[in-house]
Amino acid sequence: MDTELRAILEEEFSRTGWRIGMLLEHPGSPRQWCVELHETDKLLTLMQLLRDHDRFRFNQLIDVTAIDYLYFPEAEHRFVVVYSLLSHRDNRRLWIKAMLGSKRLKVSSVCSIWPGAEWPEREVYDMFGIQFVGHPDHRRILTPEGFVHYPLRKDYPVTGLGERESFPVIGRQDA
Amino acid sequence: MAVQIEDNLGEIWTLNFGPQHPATHTTFRLVLQLDGERVVGCVPHIGFLHSGFEKQAEDLDYNQYVVITDRMNYVSPMANNFAWHHAVEQLFGIEITPRCKTIRVIMAELSRISDHLLSVGAAALDVGAFTAFLYGFNEREMIYDLFEIACGHRFTNSYSRVGGLSQDLPDGWTAKAREFCRHLPRVLDDVEKLLTCNRIFIDRTRRIGVINHDDAIAWSLTGPIARASGVRRDLRKDEPYFSYTDFDFKVPIATGGDCYARYLIRLEEMRQSLRIIEQALADLPGGPVNVHPETKLPLPEKSDVYGSIEGLIHHFELIMTNRGFTPPIGEVYAANEVPNGELGFYIVSDGSARAYRARCRPPSFINYQTFPKLIVGHQISDVVAVLGSLNVIAAELDR
Numbered sequence: 099m100d101t102e103l104r105a106i107l108e109e110e111f112s113r114t115g116w117r118i119g120m121l122l123e124h125p126g127s128p129r130q131w132c133v134e135l136h137e138t139d140k141l142l143t144l145m146q147l148l149r150d151h152d153r154f155r156f157n158q159l160i161d162v163t164a165i166d167y168l169y170f171p172e173a174e175h176r177f178v179v180v181y182s183l184l185s186h187r188d189n190r191r192l193w194i195k196a197m198l199g200s201k202r203l204k205v206s207s208v209c210s211i212w213p214g215a216e217w218p219e220r221e222v223y224d225m226f227g228i229q230f231v232g233h234p235d236h237r238r239i240l241t242p243e244g245f246v247h248y249p250l251r252k253d254y255p256v257t258g259l260g261e262r263e264s265f266p267v268i269g270r271q272d273a
Numbered sequence: 274m275a276v277q278i279e280d281n282l283g284e285i286w287t288l289n290f291g292p293q294h295p296a297t298h299t300t301f302r303l304v305l306q307l308d309g310e311r312v313v314g315c316v317p318h319i320g321f322l323h324s325g326f327e328k329q330a331e332d333l334d335y336n337q338y339v340v341i342t343d344r345m346n347y348v349s350p351m352a353n354n355f356a357w358h359h360a361v362e363q364l365f366g367i368e369i370t371p372r373c374k375t376i377r378v379i380m381a382e383l384s385r386i387s388d389h390l391l392s393v394g395a396a397a398l399d400v401g402a403f404t405a406f407l408y409g410f411n412e413r414e415m416i417y418d419l420f421e422i423a424c425g426h427r428f429t430n431s432y433s434r435v436g437g438l439s440q441d442l443p444d445g446w447t448a449k450a451r452e453f454c455r456h457l458p459r460v461l462d463d464v465e466k467l468l469t470c471n472r473i474f475i476d477r478t479r480r481i482g483v484i485n486h487d488d489a490i491a492w493s494l495t496g497p498i499a500r501a502s503g504v505r506r507d508l509r510k511d512e513p514y515f516s517y518t519d520f521d522f523k524v525p526i527a528t529g530g531d532c533y534a535r536y537l538i539r540l541e542e543m544r545q546s547l548r549i550i551e552q553a554l555a556d557l558p559g560g561p562v563n564v565h566p567e568t569k570l571p572l573p574e575k576s577d578v579y580g581s582i583e584g585l586i587h588h589f590e591l592i593m594t595n596r597g598f599t600p601p602i603g604e605v606y607a608a609n610e611v612p613n614g615e616l617g618f619y620i621v622s623d624g625s626a627r628a629y630r631a632r633c634r635p636p637s638f639i640n641y642q643t644f645p646k647l648i649v650g651h652q653i654s655d656v657v658a659v660l661g662s663l664n665v666i667a668a669e670l671d672r
Binding site (some may be wrong): 104130132157158159160161165169170171180182186189191193211212213214215216217221225226239240241242248249256 | 320325327328329332333345369470490491492493494495498504505511512602604606615617619621623624629630632634638639641661672
């Protein structure tokens with residue numbers, strides 16, 4: 099079943115830019131294929147194809163997340179947005195990685211295809227600073243109001259940059 | 274002369290369903306726009322419990338992080354522990370022992386019963402039925418006793434380790450677990466008698482917060498909420514892990530999609546979990562609970578550490594700070610069916626003892642984003658009914 103998916107992917111995406119890798123080789127777990135997308139402006143067409151085309155039918159988006167490969171050995175792209183798709187009909191998963199550089203951190207929002215991407219994309223924006231063009235409600239979600247940094251980036255320390263000490267406290271008189 | 278009264282009934286006013294409220298089970302805030310008693314707009318604000326769990330994963334090694342996973346969905350902590358170590362064990366490429374698999378199944382199903390008892394109880398409490406809540410909590414105390422005998426903690430258990438468990442089950446645990454299994458069906462019947470055909474409960478939950486099948490898939494819903502809308506998916510059957518293929522159980526599916534259907538699904542799932550536990554207890558394999566020490570993954574027994582040179586060296590290699598685990602470089606995703614849905618961990622490893630990136634796919638976060646869609650058009654008293662049926666745990670929501 100998994101070699102079939104790989105063959106279909108290679109056949110459909112024999113154009114350049116859509117490399118197909120594997121998530122991890124492990125004999126016990128089902129191989130999870132990952133499509134690396136370098137031309138990120140093609141993201142919406144790819145997602146539409148994966149949801150609607152009869153060979154794929156990945157009808158559910160499970161997660162949207164991002165990785166900062168700043169200190170990773172031999173990484174070519176710093177930021178990567180990762181989409182996790184699931185096909186109910188065929189019971190298989192697919193991963194899409196949109197490879198962004200470190201400068202142009204913009205990618206199309208997939209909320210028009212799967213509305214369930216709304217909050218995960220907001221979280222990726224909040225944590226990494228990657229902008230999602232076309233998102234219906236593009237604002238921070240987990241960090242408090244007035245937070246300016248992007249916490250999950252590798253250059254942000256785990257102890258923070260003094261936000262706890264300088265948090266504005268509103269007394270009863272000022273409220 | 275007719276008296277003209279000017280009132281503001283035509284205006285829409287804003288109500289802050291603040292982070293401190295007994296009906297928001299934990300701290301999250303809803304800003305509701307009301308037209309009289311009808312909700313016309315809703316904006317949820319979350320992040321009050323955001324503690325940077327994903328950032329901490331980059332600083333704690335694969336055994337230390339299990340303590341953090343306890344604190345995600347803290348009403349079913351063992352389920353989160355096993356989900357984390359399931360992903361880590363796939364990263365390392367090891368297979369755990371049969372006894373460990375079955376014990377993890379038993380504990381995961383006990384966590385499922387515990388979570389559903391709290392969810393059903395809290396949903397009932399919010400619409401006014403206090404007795405069902407107390408019946409459920411009495412049973413949860415028995416489950417806590419079982420957890421305490423097994424690993425020392427009632428709550429925040431951190432029971433699993435890489436390659437096994439922190440300790441094996443003590444003698445007499447299975448007898449106590451069997452006694453619990455004999456006791457629980459009576460309580461589930463009592464809860465059912467109190468709620469299922471109760472006119473008031475049905476009026477509060479029937480046709481409230483309806484999600485249809487296609488919306489449930491489009492909104493990335495998983496777990497009992499999706500199954501109440503007819504989505505036929507349960508990871509224990511579709512992508513089996515541990516030893517779920519050895520047990521005979523059914524997965525309840527409903528078509529109503531409303532709060533009442535979610536309540537019925539949770540009640541039936543508890544009965545099915547009980548079936549799994551009884552089968553697992555009858556058939557518990559013997560043998561070691563940790564993988565073989567040659568894999569250098571489990572912490573050796575203290576008698577080996579003090580008695581043999583290999584034990585000492587393995588202990589040293591795992592504990593000392595500039596040593597530790599040496600996983601392969603790569604990425605892995607593994608998901609478990611926790612009581613709220615699909616909990617997956619996406620781990621990126623750069624070969625060091627700490628994960629480079631550990632993403633937790635939290636079911637409460639993804640399930641809660643549908644809330645504004647569900648509540649608009651309903652009355653303000655339906656807000657608590659829908660919140661109770663979604664079973665949102667703020668610690669998992671915010672991480």
